[in-house]
Amino acid sequence: MASAPEPTVHACFEPRTSTWQYVVADSATRAAVIIDSVLDFDPARNAISTESADSLLALVKERGYTVDRLLETHAHADHLTASRYLQHQLEASSGTKPEISIGKRIVGVQRRFAQRYSIPPSEYEGKFDHLLDDDEIFKVGQLEAKAIHLPGHTPDHMGYMIGVNVFCGDSLFNTDVGSARCDFPDGNAHELFSSISKLFSLPDSFKIWTGHDYPPGGEAGRMAPLAYTTVAEQKQSNKHIKVGTTEDEFVQWRNQRDSGLAEPRLVHQALQFNIRAGHLPAPADTPNGDQFLHVPIKLPAGDVWYKIRKEESI
Template sequence: MRALPGESCREHFRAFLGSPLVFSFFDKQTSTWTYLAVDPATREFVVIDPVLDYDNTTGTASTQTADCILDFIKRKGLKISRILETHAHADHLTASQYLKAKLPGNVPVCIGKRITQVQKMFAPRYGLDPASLADAFDIYLEDDEEFKIGELSCRVIHIPGHTVDHIGYVIGKSAFTGDSIFMPDIGSARADFPGGNAKDLYSSLHRLLASPQDYRLFPCHDYPPEGRDPNCIATVDEQRQSNVHVKTGISESCFIKVREARDATLTAPKLLHPSLRVNICAGRLPSEDGSRRTSE
């Protein structure tokens, strides 16, 4: 399995051995990591948090990042199982429907069951009837639900705080943590979105850090300071030792104070409304008349 991705996305591609094999792709525009988690025995895999390229100035979407990943999948001879979302992202558009259309079979797009709460909050803002979104996703995952990826088992964990619907995925000794915990020098995700809560986030972070110390945590984003390249992996032990927001010894009250003070300085994500408008519809782009359509 030596194939590399094409030139267009090789700059921030990383691969990690283990079970699962993890291949990561970094979108520089939104600082987002998309992951392929692969069962090495069967080559069956899942895609986690795929990104659709979007130009906020022109309001147009493109598929360069997704096409790079599709090319990599073809080169590797991998077999798709599911497309997984950790939550309704507010900073990038999901490419789930584009990948679903391009990959073989009727690939299910999956998300946590509490997405319906987010849809109810935001659908009216975009002129959508929440009832019309009841079938937007193919599978609504339950807390602690397990499913197979080839011979591997994937477990769903509810880790709210950033958003109410937020979930993570634990596969072997790897956890895909979405927008909850980031690299140790960055800390944690914001908790000021509707349904977000710093106290809940602290609890979720400690649920992740209660895992064995050698577990690998893969965040959805990295915002590296000057002089550091984007990174996407830290062990539980590394997070316990040096995460600036939640390392061992930081109390709940201290975390909440720091998190809420930091959130008060943050502006809304540049792609907030385009992202939520598309992501609560499972990646279907609005047509000219405002109805849902796929990103094909």
């Protein structure tokens, strides 16, 4: 019996945020999706650029692909999404507007962070073109793709299964890197254990394509980024969780480790941009119509700064 057709996967590594971006295509129809694209951001200059996204566009053009969807696995806290920029450029070049898609639980994430950063509803409601249900089936050309809910790192987190490939975002990393942190709002180590168990239940030959890679390096370590490992390799060798690791062991270790981790470098910029689906903030009422992202101030321990703030608000 003939095996089902498999997609062509182009794995594109963005080194500044250690992000894997994927162009996944049906070779028969040239239909494609882009997963977890990166918009370049320089925090020293607060400047956006599009080198990484333009490289994806060049690949799409060179291969003759038609991009039907721009997929996000979750609201990233470590890089800005290029989805809206890509959508605009692809529509301008082909006349077809690909949908920006994400899991349906993004709505709760949007509300939480919109409240934190004072973002009005008009800037985030309805900005994603399609909200995916759990286990929703969609097509990439003639190929069947499936959206899989993989919570734990974040509550909205999705993976995408296309053929024998699962693009798992930040739920599971390569075996010598381990697993994702669970200390973001509504993150949960118990849920991450269940999500990883779901991945481990797949056939051993399935490929797990991760959202990031941080090669350990060193004398005996791997230097180059690696896009995927197999389910069998993960079950046997993942440094945080493998066959035989109990839920209690994993949760205790994960929670202890997460309690000492620093915030991602671009967390405030990324979250505000990504809950808007890559749309820019509305221009402010300034002479230049500047567009702003809010960065909260970290106050030192003690009551004095809170007293000063209260006095200044009177």
